[in-house]
Amino acid sequence: MSKQFLLDGQPVPFEDGQSILEAARKAGHYIPSLCWHKDFPAHGSCKLCIVKAAGRHVSACATPAKEGWEVESNTPEMNGERRGLLQMLFVEGNHFCPSCEKSGNCELQALGYEYEMLTSRFRHFYPDRPVDASHPDVLLDFNRCIFCELCVRASRDVDGKSVFALTGRGINKHLVVNAESGRLADTDFSKDDLAAHICPVGVILHKGPGFAVPIGERTYDTASIRSQKLKEEES
Amino acid sequence: MHTQPPTPCSALDGILQHHGHRPTELLQILINAQQLEGWLPAPTLTYLAQALRLPRARVEGVAGFYSFLYTRPAGRFRVLFSDNITDRMLGNAELMDALCRKLWIEPGKLSEDGLVSIDATSCTGLCDQGPAMLVNGRAIGQLNHRRINEIAELIRQQRPLAQWPSEYFHIDDNIRRRDALLNLDMKPGAALASAIARGRAGWLAEMQASNLRGRGGAGFATAVKWSSARNAPGEPKVIVCNADEGEPGTFKDRVLLNTYADLVFEGMTLAAWAVGASEGFLYLRGEYSHLLPQLEAVLARRRAEGLLGMRILHEQGFDFDIRIHLGAGAYVCGEESALIESLEGKRGTPRIRPPFPVTCGYLGRPTVVNNVETLAKTCLIALQGGEAFAATGTAQSAGTKLLSISGDCAAPGIYEYPFGVSIARVLEDCGASDTQAVQVGGASGICLAGYEFQRRIAYEDVPTAGAFMIFDGTRDLFEVARSFVHFFAHESCGFCTPCRVGTALLKGFMDKLADGHGAQADLADIDWLDRLLKNASHCGLGSAAPNPVIDTLQKFRPAYERRLVSLDFEPAFDLDAALAEARQLTARDDPGAHLQTHEEGTP
Ligand SMILES: Cc1cc2nc3c(=O)[nH]c(=O)nc-3n(C[C@H](O)[C@H](O)[C@H](O)COP(=O)(O)O)c2cc1C
Ligand code: SF4
Ligand code: SF4
Ligand code: FES
Ligand code: FES
Numbered sequence: 036m037s038k039q040f041l042l043d044g045q046p047v048p049f050e051d052g053q054s055i056l057e058a059a060r061k062a063g064h065y066i067p068s069l070c071w072h073k074d075f076p077a078h079g080s081c082k083l084c085i086v087k088a089a090g091r092h093v094s095a096c097a098t099p100a101k102e103g104w105e106v107e108s109n110t111p112e113m114n115g116e117r118r119g120l121l122q123m124l125f126v127e128g129n130h131f132c133p134s135c136e137k138s139g140n141c142e143l144q145a146l147g148y149e150y151e152m153l154t155s156r157f158r159h160f161y162p163d164r165p166v167d168a169s170h171p172d173v174l175l176d177f178n179r180c181i182f183c184e185l186c187v188r189a190s191r192d193v194d195g196k197s198v199f200a201l202t203g204r205g206i207n208k209h210l211v212v213n214a215e216s217g218r219l220a221d222t223d224f225s226k227d228d229l230a231a232h233i234c235p236v237g238v239i240l241h242k243g244p245g246f247a248v249p250i251g252e253r254t255y256d257t258a259s260i261r262s263q264k265l266k267e268e269e270s
Numbered sequence: 271m272h273t274q275p276p277t278p279c280s281a282l283d284g285i286l287q288h289h290g291h292r293p294t295e296l297l298q299i300l301i302n303a304q305q306l307e308g309w310l311p312a313p314t315l316t317y318l319a320q321a322l323r324l325p326r327a328r329v330e331g332v333a334g335f336y337s338f339l340y341t342r343p344a345g346r347f348r349v350l351f352s353d354n355i356t357d358r359m360l361g362n363a364e365l366m367d368a369l370c371r372k373l374w375i376e377p378g379k380l381s382e383d384g385l386v387s388i389d390a391t392s393c394t395g396l397c398d399q400g401p402a403m404l405v406n407g408r409a410i411g412q413l414n415h416r417r418i419n420e421i422a423e424l425i426r427q428q429r430p431l432a433q434w435p436s437e438y439f440h441i442d443d444n445i446r447r448r449d450a451l452l453n454l455d456m457k458p459g460a461a462l463a464s465a466i467a468r469g470r471a472g473w474l475a476e477m478q479a480s481n482l483r484g485r486g487g488a489g490f491a492t493a494v495k496w497s498s499a500r501n502a503p504g505e506p507k508v509i510v511c512n513a514d515e516g517e518p519g520t521f522k523d524r525v526l527l528n529t530y531a532d533l534v535f536e537g538m539t540l541a542a543w544a545v546g547a548s549e550g551f552l553y554l555r556g557e558y559s560h561l562l563p564q565l566e567a568v569l570a571r572r573r574a575e576g577l578l579g580m581r582i583l584h585e586q587g588f589d590f591d592i593r594i595h596l597g598a599g600a601y602v603c604g605e606e607s608a609l610i611e612s613l614e615g616k617r618g619t620p621r622i623r624p625p626f627p628v629t630c631g632y633l634g635r636p637t638v639v640n641n642v643e644t645l646a647k648t649c650l651i652a653l654q655g656g657e658a659f660a661a662t663g664t665a666q667s668a669g670t671k672l673l674s675i676s677g678d679c680a681a682p683g684i685y686e687y688p689f690g691v692s693i694a695r696v697l698e699d700c701g702a703s704d705t706q707a708v709q710v711g712g713a714s715g716i717c718l719a720g721y722e723f724q725r726r727i728a729y730e731d732v733p734t735a736g737a738f739m740i741f742d743g744t745r746d747l748f749e750v751a752r753s754f755v756h757f758f759a760h761e762s763c764g765f766c767t768p769c770r771v772g773t774a775l776l777k778g779f780m781d782k783l784a785d786g787h788g789a790q791a792d793l794a795d796i797d798w799l800d801r802l803l804k805n806a807s808h809c810g811l812g813s814a815a816p817n818p819v820i821d822t823l824q825k826f827r828p829a830y831e832r833r834l835v836s837l838d839f840e841p842a843f844d845l846d847a848a849l850a851e852a853r854q855l856t857a858r859d860d861p862g863a864h865l866q867t868h869e870e871g872t873p
Contacts, residue, residue, distance in 0.1 A: 077622060079622045079766070079808060080765050080766050080767065080808070081766075081767055082766055082767050082768055082806045082807075082808070083767075085805070085806050092805040092806055094622075094808075097622045099624075116802055116805065116806060119798070119802050120767050120768060120802075120806065123767055123768070123771035123772065123775070124767060124771070126771070126775075127770070127771045127774075156795075157775050157795075158775075158778060160774070181767075182764070182765075182770075191325075197325035197327060197328065198327070199327065200325065200327035200328050200330065200331040201331055201617070202327075202330050202331040202332075202333070202334030202335065203334045203335070203764070204334070204335050204336075204337075204600070204762070204763055204764050205759065205760065205761070205762040205763065205764040205770060205773070205774070206759070206762070206764065206770055206771065206773075206774040207764070208764035208770065211327050211330050211331065211334075212327060213325050213326050213327035214326065214327075215312050215313065215315070215316045215326065
């Protein structure tokens with residue numbers, strides 16, 4: 036008999052070593068995520084996956100499931116905290132969704148809808164983060180970075196290039212590329228790299244025709260991020 | 271293309287050679303490389319990355335993480351004023367202002383001739399002899415206007431630090447009360463000989479009997495940590511002494527390392543004996559780099575005496591040595607998994623746990639991280655036995671505790687007490703009067719009000735890593751909390767959303783209140799942020815960051831309320847402040863050049 040825990044009262048089976056998030060998604064229950072990716076080890080930075088396990092707050096993506104645990108996830112309390120974290124991510128960067136090529140395909144935006152984020156609540160930081168348009172195929176708009184490090188990990192661990200890294204600390208943390216000039220054009224980055232296709236928000240954008248799919252018909256315009264992610268899990 | 275002259279490559283090669291071209295030494299290499307020009311020009315980072323076969327972006331990532339590393343030009347004299355609340359209470363702002371005026375520069379900026387830069391830095395651990403500063407990394411305490419005048423003159427004359435009056439750099443221990451540890455006069459090697467005679471298992475059993483708990487804050491049972499590492503697979507095992515001592519108001523580890531270094535190193539070796547470890551690190555905060563030469567000398571002597579190295583005290587198979595790694599201005603590196611990342615030459619970002627360091631630490635090996643004081647205490651246990659140690663203190667807190675006492679009292683300094691001592695007793699002993707509040711355990715600790723002074727220092731009552739800051743009736747507890755919030759915002763590593771953004775937002779709210787623009791709604795938002803930080807943060811920094819606000823809001827609420835405007839809501843955007851630039855450009859500061867954004871003087 037396989038082990039199980041209770042997620043919002045419902046039994047979820049799991050195998051040893053599986054995280055709460057993985058087990059839940061496999062069983063058809065959605066726990067949100069931004070920095071987690073099924074092909075990489077857990078990162079644990081965005082905290083969108085926060086749940087209460089046995090009364091303690093933990094990151095579902097980074098916490099191995101335990102037999103008999105009672106886990107709270109889809110509750111007003113946890114969803115309220117998630118909304119707050121989303122508001123933090125929005126005010127920290129410069130997110131003008133209507134003019135963003137990623138709009139409709141953006142996980143941050145989709146989660147904003149999913150968790151009914153109606154206002155940004157906090158004061159905006161308006162950081163000064165210049166765009167890097169040096170590369171022939173790809174544009175970097177750092178204004179929208181949420182520091183999930185998926186590009187960092189993909190470039191280092193899959194592409195074998197380490198094009199991206201984080202520098203700075205605290206609220207001044209920011210993304211840099213692997214060149215003394217600081218320009219993407221001076222790295223060995225290619226539009227075919229995994230890193231060029233992994234950003235969950237609108238930082239790493241491909242040049243060429245924009246808005247090929249009109250806004251309104253994009254991934255999260257047609258179905259909620261909750262149902263899309265669960266569908267991905269099934270296929 | 272490069273506008274900067276490249277750093278002499280031969281000098282960089284020498285540094286790389288000295289560190290064996292090991293990428294794990296990246297932080298140490300950067301610290302040394304910076305000594306060449308006072309900062310790290312871009313070509314220097316490129317050169318080091320190539321030599322170490324690391325991606326340049328990773329090197330830039332590390333260089334940008336630590337406060338004491340500069341990737342933009344810094345002065346030939348880099349002055350950093352220690353900015354703990356105790357420094358503020360001793361008037362550091364006025365002194366900084368005076369030095370800036372004398373040298374014609376603005377804080378945070380570099381003088382046009384590149385001679386000097388002046389800025390603030392987190393607590394430097396000289397709270398008992400502040401206000402303090404660091405000049406090119408060297409600590410100077412007991413600042414006053416006379417000293418500031420002299421320093422301005424020395425800088426203007428470009429006098430090298432080596433020619434500055436040596437009394438500037440004198441740092442006192444200020445030991446005021448001794449108990450078991452500070453009274454111990456041990457011949458180096460005596461504790462080790464006794465532990466070796468008991469055998470590894472026997473020594474661990476003695477540790478178990480002692481009930482020693484960690485002095486670094488969390489209070490974890492030391493013997494449990496040691497035996498977990500001993501039983502974990504993976505070699506060679508590692509002992510780390512955590513001398514990061516970044517908690518504002520704490521300085522007892524500095525005194526132990528200055529005067530009791532043999533006890534600390536012997537404690538590390540005792541841990542190695544119990545665990546079967548062969549590699550040791552002392553992680554020394556950059557602020558204490560003045561201790562480096564004397565600590566290296568103690569290590570060299572201990573090697574010569576057969577207390578470190580191969581076959582320690584002639585015991586076959588007992589090989590252990592210690593290296594010192596320097597930090598570079600990052601409080602989070604005191605968190606044990608961030609410390610290990612830093613030891614590996616990376617950004618000091620706390621890891622996901624589990625796995626814990628005892629099974630998967632430095633380079634994936636079993637690693638014990640212990641506080642300086644914890645390790646020194648193990649000498650007492652080796653010499654006098656576990657039971658004797660357990661017999662002192664309280665039921666759940668065996669032994670004594672060193673307190674770093676600062677703030678409003680007659681005799682700040684180091685006090686050693688058996689656990690269980692009351693706050694009131696400590697206050698009496700150090701000559702504090704009219705005490706309004708005591709902050710125990712540093713910025714992340716607890717703020718105690720007068721009605722709590724009968725509480726006791728012990729894990730089961732008021733736990734503490736050792737800081738004890740006293741505030742008398744003249745102090746404003748809101749400003750105390752605000753300074754700690756600034757500290758946490760400055761020190762957040764930025765890894766997780768709640769702490770990275772939450773500490774910055776909290777700082778914004780506290781500043782808004784301080785500026786007289788706070789409203790009731792802000793207190794509700796502060797409350798909400800406090801809870802999210804506590805619940806959702808990735809490590810202890812973020813979850814402790816709201817503590818000073820939570821405590822003072824609860825115990826000293828009037829300090830907040832008298833700052834509020836009578837409205838329920840006041841926007842965070844300050845129209846009047848936005849006009850500051852226009853005022854500066856037009857050289858106006860008359861009432862007509864200001865906007866009144868709320869009614870003043872309303873009751
Ligand atoms: C943000 C943060 C900073 C810390 N700083 C220190 C420190 O400077 N010194 C220290 O000994 N422990 C510090 N700790 C605690 C360490 O993580 C660890 O628990 C301790 O070094 C273990 O030693 P002990 O068991 O001997 O207490 C810190 C923890 C956190 C979360
Ligand atoms: S650029 Fe995109 S993928 Fe990379 S860290 Fe930022 S948000 Fe994540
Ligand atoms: S809580 Fe703060 S210091 Fe800790 S990981 Fe998160 S951002 Fe870094
Ligand atoms: S998905 Fe778990 S922390 Fe980001
Ligand atoms: S819509 Fe632009 S970043 Fe999400």
